[in-house]
Amino acid sequence: MSLQTDSGPSTKGKKDMTVAAEKQGGGVLAFVKKQAQQSLAFGTLIILVVFFSIASPAFLTWPNISGVLLATAVIGILALGTTFVIITGGIDLSIGTGMTLAAVMTGVFIVNIGLPVWLGVLGGVLTGGLMGFVNGVNIAFLRLPPFIATLAMMLIAQGLSLIISGVRPIYFSGIADDFKLIALGTLIPGLPNAVLITIVAALIAFVVLGKTILGRYTFSIGSNEEATRLSGVNTRRWKVMIYTFAGLFTGVAGVVIASRLDSAQPQLGVGYELQAIAAVIIGGTSLLGGRGSILGTVIGALIMSVVINGLRIMSIQTEWQNVVVGIVILIAVYFDTLRNRASA
Amino acid sequence: MKYGRKLAFAAITVAALSVAACSSGDTSGGTSDGSGSGDQPYIALVSKGFQHQFWQAVKQGAEEKAAELGVTVTFDGPASETEVDAQLQMLQTAIDKKPIAIGYASLDPKACIPLYDAAKAAGIPIVEFDAPCDSDYSQNLSATDSKVAGALAAEHMADLIGGSGEVAIVGHSQINSTGVERRDGFVDKIEADYPDIKIVDIQYGDGDHLKSADIAKAMIAAHPNLKGLYGTNEGSAIGVVNAATELGLEPGKLTIIGFDSGAAQINAIKSGLMAGAITQDPIGIGKSVVEAAFKASKGEKLDKFTDTGSFWYDSTNIDDPKIAAVLYQ
Structure with a gap:
């Protein structure tokens, strides 16, 4: 099933040859090659889980597993949206503070304005979409480099979160007591809803990336934007749509974090974008664009939270935790470049 | 067309600058x-x-x-x-x-x-x-005086858990002086006066609510006999409270001591989720x-140090006017 996600329509000249090779029965080899990064990531995940289970009996207990999954939710949802952006060859640095702005707006809608919860949640999600839309316009129509456009948006979102909230947290308890159930309720006993939301978001991302025209153009723009444009695709408009779509995930993450903390904390969010981007890269999506998968991103996000949780359970010093996470990222990206070299 | 784009860009730049100006003003x-x-x-x-x-x-x-x-x-x-x-x-x-x-x-x-x-x-x-x-x-x-404040937290922790058992600290910084001194004041006091209390883990969540919650959950999983957790600032303390809530621990099963105030912490103390906290003024x-x-x-001559004080507060004295005056929502 992951084969389809991994193979966007390539506009490179090699495409025909590859297709031919696959038809001639080289399918298995091509499949293995294509899956190399994901298998590596998946293998890494398994090894980590085995290692931490041996290192600490507390690791493989249901409360802890559920904790790891919950800890994956926010970063995971951010990473899902960013996967699209990165596959186009872009980057989005505004997702961390953008998530915070979405959380604050959710708070404003529900607590300050008094809208019903579902409408406030919708407003929060759309706030994320709006930021994505502005990013998309700045990048596609004003031709700003994605790094700069989203860096600016990161600062704007951070500032606006503080201004709008008056530099104080917005609390939902007392006004919308069931708001926290969005993330912490348990439709499935023992499993927080935030995890379910993440799974649903991942399925949606998976289908959109693999089965829809938006997904196909995401790959196509990332592989060769000029060729895509010359073949008659309005790449600018599609880029705006891709960024907007990715922004919706930022909005969902904002609602989830606000619900989990039962408050919108306006000073959070800085640094979350880098964790999400790291998860995407570990999952085998190329920073150069044109290649990536949702399954990979999910595994990448899980690797990040398993490593951090495992090190915490082993009582490793916080300073060393950062070092280890950094090394994990280096190794993952190194294998990625190795694979690129092999396929070149 | 090209000119129009430049204009649009200029407009956006101006808009961005005015937003920036407003924000710094506010x-x-x-x-x-x-x-x-x-x-x-x-x-x-x-x-x-x-x-x-x-x-x-x-x-x-x-x-x-x-x-x-x-x-x-x-x-x-x-x-x-x-x-x-x-x-x-x-x-x-x-x-x-x-x-x-x-x-x-x-x-x-x-x-x-x-x-x-x-x-x-x-x-x-x-x-x-x-x-x-x-x-x-x-x-x-x-x-x-943050060391005095940390020691005050340690005394109350020791009292609440009955003078023996495992405790852990979720710190907010291993670098800045308040983070270091609130930790050291606590650790020194425990080591000096309470030989039966063991500090099993100290980790740092940067005062980030989410990170601190995940740290606290990992600590609780790793140390099933943990009796107390001390969060060294508002974000750390609320993180610990959130962890206990998410794990569905009964209020009071884990003795949680916080630092500073804020609405969430005040509510946690009133509901019994948090045993109490140290507040500054x-x-x-x-x-x-x-x-x-x-x-x-x-040109007046001043004393070198003005200790503005630290106070223990819990559900029994939270409405005391002297305490209420130094708490903030």
């Missing part, structure tokens, strides 16, 4: 209508931050005192408490604008020394709040630093 300009105008005497406060409610409470106290004394204050601080260089720039700017005095809360005790020399050369007195700089030039420090710190700065500008 968040860091404080009450100062005449910030930098030079007509009216003003005191420049350079804080460690402005986003946490603690700093907002300091700012409130500073503004109240300033109104009383008939001066204006500006209140500036970096976006996060790790941005030592950004804070130094703010101090430099403050010196350049020649206020009658500067109040400074140092993020790093060494990096500020050259700027203190510059202020001395410019004849601007400096007083300090919350955390000092390693320089003799400062005339006064208004702060909580941030409004008092703000008042004290402005008063000291005002006196310093008049």
Whole structure:
């Protein structure tokens, strides 16, 4: 099933040859090659889980597993949206503070304005979409480099979160007591809803990336934007749509974090974008664009939270935790470049 | 077409700049209508931050005192408490604008020394709040003695868990002085007076609610016999409370001790999720630093240290007027 996600329509000249090779029965080899990064990531995940289970009996207990999954939710949802952006060859640095702005707006809608919860949640999600839309316009129509456009948006979102909230947290308890159930309720006993939301978001991302025209153009723009444009695709408009779509995930993450903390904390969010981007890269999506998968991103996000949780359970010093996470990222990206070299 | 795009870009730039201008006016300009105008005497406060409610409470106290004394204050601080260089720039700017005095809360005790020399050369007195700089030039420090506060937390923890068992700490910083001293005050007290209490783990969540919650959950999983958790600032403490809630622990099963106040922490104490917390007097710190700065500008001699105090509060005394006065929502 992951084969389809991994193979966007390539506009490179090699495409025909590859297709031919696959038809001639080289399918298995091509499949293995294509899956190399994901298998590596998946293998890494398994090894980590085995290692931490041996290192600490507390690791493989249901409360802890559920904790790891919950800890994956926010970063995971951010990473899902960013996967699209990165596959186009872009980057989005505004997702961390953008998530915070979405959380604050959710708070404003529900607590300050008094809208019903579902409408406030919708407003929060759309706030994320709006930021994505502005990013998309700045990048596609004003031709700003994605790094700069989203860096600016990161600062704007951070500032606006503080201004709008008056530099104080917005609390939902007392006004919308069931708001926290969005993330912490348990439709499935023992499993927080935030995890379910993440799974649903991942399925949606998976289908959109693999089965829809938006997904196909995401790959196509990332592989060769000029060729895509010359073949008659309005790449600018599609880029705006891709960024907007990715922004919706930022909005969902904002609602989830606000619900989990039962408050919108306006000073959070800085640094979350880098964790999400790291998860995407570990999952085998190329920073150069044109290649990536949702399954990979999910595994990448899980690797990040398993490593951090495992090190915490082993009582490793916080300073060393950062070092280890950094090394994990280096190794993952190194294998990625190795694979690129092999396929070149 | 091309021209139009340039125009659009210019428009957006202007819009972005005006947003930036508004934001700096709203968040860091404080009450100062005449910030930098030079007509009216003003005191420049350079804080460690402005986003946490603690700093907002300091700012409130500073503004109240300033109104009383008939001066204006500006209140500036970096976006996060790790941005030592950004804070130094703010101090430099403050010196350049020649206020009658500067109040400074140092993020790093060494990096500020050259700027203190510059202020001395410019004849601007400096007083300090919350955390000092390693320089003799400062005339006064208004702060909580954080080690005493940490020890106070340790005493209450020991009482609440019956003098023996495993406890752990979720810290907010292993670098800045409040993080270090609140931890050390706690650790030293436990080691000195309570041989049967074992501190099994100390980790740092940067005061981030989410990170602190995940850390606390990992600690609880790794140490099933854990009896108490101490969070060294508001974000850390709320993280610990959230962890206990998410794990569905019965209130009181784990003794949670927090630091500072804020609505969430006050609610947690009222509902019994948190045993109690240490509070400083941030409004008092703000008042004290402005008063000291005002006196310093008049050339009055000041004591080197003003301990603004720390207090234990729990469900029994939370409504006591003396405690209620130092808590902030």
